[in-house]
Amino acid sequence: MALGKDYATQECSIARALEVVGERWTLLVVRDALYGVRRYNDFLVHLGIPRAVLSARLRTLTEEGVLEKRRYQESPPRDEYVITERGIELWPVLRTLAVWGREHLTDCRLRYFRHADCGTELGSYGECPACGTVVPVADVLITPGPGLDPDPADPVSRALLKPKRLLESLEADPA
Numbered sequence: 001m002a003l004g005k006d007y008a009t010q011e012c013s014i015a016r017a018l019e020v021v022g023e024r025w026t027l028l029v030v031r032d033a034l035y036g037v038r039r040y041n042d043f044l045v046h047l048g049i050p051r052a053v054l055s056a057r058l059r060t061l062t063e064e065g066v067l068e069k070r071r072y073q074e075s076p077p078r079d080e081y082v083i084t085e086r087g088i089e090l091w092p093v094l095r096t097l098a099v100w101g102r103e104h105l106t107d108c109r110l111r112y113f114r115h116a117d118c119g120t121e122l123g124s125y126g127e128c129p130a131c132g133t134v135v136p137v138a139d140v141l142i143t144p145g146p147g148l149d150p151d152p153a154d155p156v157s158r159a160l161l162k163p164k165r166l167l168e169s170l171e172a173d174p175a
Ligand SMILES: [Zn+2]
Pocket: 115, 117, 118, 119, 120, 128, 129, 130, 131, 132
């Protein structure tokens, strides 16, 4: 029997949310969108994901209002995928998964997440321990960690060698 795409017998809101973001790769696409990745090829190269899968995930996330498709060039037509408010609200989920993964599965530190105003590393729940506030997503600064080994062919990992704020469009430097 084929595995169904949804959890028909589940009224639980976690099950409903997983119908949108629970497929393999989906949350990694959302993660990259929060980092400021917007263009198809940047997702493709940074994730190392098959094209058909990336196209399917972008379509679902756009239909569900997590990403918004915007035309940035007319000739030839090119679209980019910009994270919406609904998508930005997934940041605490990803933050918690990152902390959980580091605690139980890997201690590799590719990136640090800091409060842009004061430079303090965020706490487990996305709060700034120094300022005592939950840091708005746009005020989170990503800085490279010691485990980072950027792929020279990947414009996204190269761009993330420099500190940048979440959500800020990542204008990948041409090679
Ligand atoms: Zn702070």
